[in-house]
Amino acid sequence: MNVKKMIFPVLSLFLICLTVSVLLALTNDLTADKIAQQEADALRESMQSVIPDADSFSESNTEGIYAAYKSGKNIGWAIKVTVKGYGGDMTVLVGIGNDDVIKGVSILSHSETPGMGAKADDDDYLSQYTGKNAETLTLGADIDAVTGATVTSSALIGAVNEAIEIYDTVKVGE
Amino acid sequence: MKKGNKNLGREFTKGIIKENPVLCLLLGTCPTLAVTTAAVNAIGMGVAATIVLVLSNVVISLLRKVIPDTVRIPAYITVIAGFVSIVQMLVKAYAPSIDESLGIYLPLIVVNCIILGRAEMYASKNSVLPSALDGLGMGVGFTAAMLLMGMIRELLGAGTLFGVTVLPESIFTPITIMILPAGGFFVFGLLVALAQKLRRITPKEKEQSGCGGCPLAGKCSAVKGKEDCGNA
Amino acid sequence: MLRSFIYVFLAAILTENYILTKFLGICPFLGVSKKLNTAVGMSAAVTFVMLLATAVTYPIYMKLLVPKGLEYLQTIVFILVIAALVQLVEIVLKKYIPALYKALGIYLPLITTNCAVLGVTMLVIEKSGTDYGYAHALVNALGTGVGYLVAMVLFAGVRERLEDADVPDFLKGLPITLIAAAILAVSFNAFAGIVDGLVGTV
Numbered sequence: 001m002n003v004k005k006m007i008f009p010v011l012s013l014f015l016i017c018l019t020v021s022v023l024l025a026l027t028n029d030l031t032a033d034k035i036a037q038q039e040a041d042a043l044r045e046s047m048q049s050v051i052p053d054a055d056s057f058s059e060s061n062t063e064g065i066y067a068a069y070k071s072g073k074n075i076g077w078a079i080k081v082t083v084k085g086y087g088g089d090m091t092v093l094v095g096i097g098n099d100d101v102i103k104g105v106s107i108l109s110h111s112e113t114p115g116m117g118a119k120a121d122d123d124d125y126l127s128q129y130t131g132k133n134a135e136t137l138t139l140g141a142d143i144d145a146v147t148g149a150t151v152t153s154s155a156l157i158g159a160v161n162e163a164i165e166i167y168d169t170v171k172v173g174e
Numbered sequence: 175m176k177k178g179n180k181n182l183g184r185e186f187t188k189g190i191i192k193e194n195p196v197l198c199l200l201l202g203t204c205p206t207l208a209v210t211t212a213a214v215n216a217i218g219m220g221v222a223a224t225i226v227l228v229l230s231n232v233v234i235s236l237l238r239k240v241i242p243d244t245v246r247i248p249a250y251i252t253v254i255a256g257f258v259s260i261v262q263m264l265v266k267a268y269a270p271s272i273d274e275s276l277g278i279y280l281p282l283i284v285v286n287c288i289i290l291g292r293a294e295m296y297a298s299k300n301s302v303l304p305s306a307l308d309g310l311g312m313g314v315g316f317t318a319a320m321l322l323m324g325m326i327r328e329l330l331g332a333g334t335l336f337g338v339t340v341l342p343e344s345i346f347t348p349i350t351i352m353i354l355p356a357g358g359f360f361v362f363g364l365l366v367a368l369a370q371k372l373r374r375i376t377p378k379e380k381e382q383s384g385c386g387g388c389p390l391a392g393k394c395s396a397v398k399g400k401e402d403c404g405n406a
Numbered sequence: 407m408l409r410s411f412i413y414v415f416l417a418a419i420l421t422e423n424y425i426l427t428k429f430l431g432i433c434p435f436l437g438v439s440k441k442l443n444t445a446v447g448m449s450a451a452v453t454f455v456m457l458l459a460t461a462v463t464y465p466i467y468m469k470l471l472v473p474k475g476l477e478y479l480q481t482i483v484f485i486l487v488i489a490a491l492v493q494l495v496e497i498v499l500k501k502y503i504p505a506l507y508k509a510l511g512i513y514l515p516l517i518t519t520n521c522a523v524l525g526v527t528m529l530v531i532e533k534s535g536t537d538y539g540y541a542h543a544l545v546n547a548l549g550t551g552v553g554y555l556v557a558m559v560l561f562a563g564v565r566e567r568l569e570d571a572d573v574p575d576f577l578k579g580l581p582i583t584l585i586a587a588a589i590l591a592v593s594f595n596a597f598a599g600i601v602d603g604l605v606g607t608v
Binding site for chain 1: 237240241242244245248249252253255256259260263264266267268270350354
């Protein structure tokens with residue numbers, strides 16, 4: 001009698017868990033591919049925006065470093081860097097062409113203050129970087145900071161400089 | 175509990191105004207504060223939560239005679255978590271931008287007191303159709319409250335509504351703090367004050383509702399009689 | 407290494423305070439913080455569960471869910487683990503430290519639905535990476551709990567004062583509490599960057 005009282009609740013809970021798990025596994029099967037596709041598309045889109053001339057990309061042996069190709073020929077690199085911003089981590093994608101020129105900068109994710117640091121995530125602001133030579137950049141001299149958001153702007157330029165350093169090593173290895 | 179000929183319509187509408195989960199029952203405050211930085215986020219969260227709420231209310235109502243009392247809370251949690259996970263996967267696959275803007279608050283729907291609260295207080299004691307309508311009404315009420323907050327915060331904090339610039343910076347400097355956490359508390363406080371005023375509720379009576387709707391209120395001896403949870 | 411622990415710990419209290427910056431754990435925050443001793447008791451219980459939950463869920467995720475491609479079970483596994491842990495803590499306390507059980511009694515089951523607990527278990531997974539591992543996750547959980555305590559205690563003090571204040575009728579109760587919370591949140595904004603300054607960028 002006591003055993004039955006104990007077994008039944010546990011059993012029914014177990015059955016519910018089982019049913020739910022099966023449903024989840026099914027949903028996962030149905031959606032996993034689409035989800036992976038979405039992530040790949042998003043990445044592709046950002047890479048395209050930082051190296052507009054490219055028609056294909058491939059990840060190199062190092063995570064976060066992507067080679068960009070045009071008609072099969074390597075024309076540059078898209079490099080992902082994560083730095084500490086004002087409100088948290090900031091992930092930046094920097095596109096540098098093999099001619100040592102920055103082709104584009106895109107912010108993939110950030111936690112900056114809306115209305116202040118978040119203003120850095122703006123096409124007009126980021127276009128400052130496009131066309132600059134891939135050498136260490138200085139805030140104020142080469143790139144204007146976002147008014148009132150020095151920390152964010154410094155973090156961003158730090159990320160770009162880090163990407164430039166990575167580019168130098170990758171290019172040599174090429 | 176009304177039995178027999180219930181006015182089904184009322185089951186639906188009560189969740190929107192009279193017993194609005196956020197402004198009257200004071201449940202689901204975490205996502206309301208967190209997600210309402212932009213009106214469109216409020217809708218995304220509201221829709222996702224409503225879907226989970228309706229589905230879980232239906233399932234729990236269907237199983238209400240079968241789930242043993244001792245394990246009912248874990249059982250409810252399992253069902254709710256299941257639906258939340260399904261919604262998560264669907265959103266990731268078909269609306270990834272919503273997934274990004276809601277972030278961690280999407281899976282946190284599973285501990286949204288509204289859902290567990292309605293399961294315990296309503297779906298476990300009523301049949302399927304009223305439960306579904308109750309869920310739908312509460313969900314719509316939740317979405318409406320969040321939308322209101324989201325619109326206010328976005329308009330005052332960024333000058334935009336749904337991303338469209340309504341108050342350009344030339345005539346209106348955005349009050350940035352509105353989209354920061356402090357602004358969230360502030361706007362919410364004013365909205366609850368407004369709701370209180372409209373319902374002409376005395377403070378003592380109102381303070382019971384936050385805990386009362388909590389699914390664990392049954393275990394909470396403080397709510398049962400003497401003092402309420404908040405004043406314990 | 408130690409520096410990164412201190413960084414994570416301080417950040418969890420000051421700049422990433424779960425209640426004041428992430429809006430996690432609000433319900434008990436608004437409901438329980440009226441008296442100082444209950445605020446402390448509740449926060450202590452929450453911290454303990456956070457630490458325990460992170461200690462259990464992190465390896466489950468890393469060693470069990472990820473290798474088998476079962477990440478989609480994260481939500482359901484985590485919440486069930488938390489529910490089970492809370493149940494276990496309740497039973498253990500009831501049997502071995504009944505005085506403590508009685509003091510905390512009502513707040514223990516409420517911890518299951520506390521978004522901060524589920525939140526911390528999930529956020530430490532998101533943060534995990536090359537320089538953030540199991541130890542960091544535990545430190546983070548501990549810091550989050552302490553941050554929770556700090557916010558609760560500060561707020562209890564504010565609320566005790568509010569009791570004697572002359573508040574307009576329509577603001578009485580929850581609204582004035584929320585506005586007070588807003589001001590507390592603003593004051594915490596001042597901590598931005600302090601951890602970098604104290605510990606140095608890690």
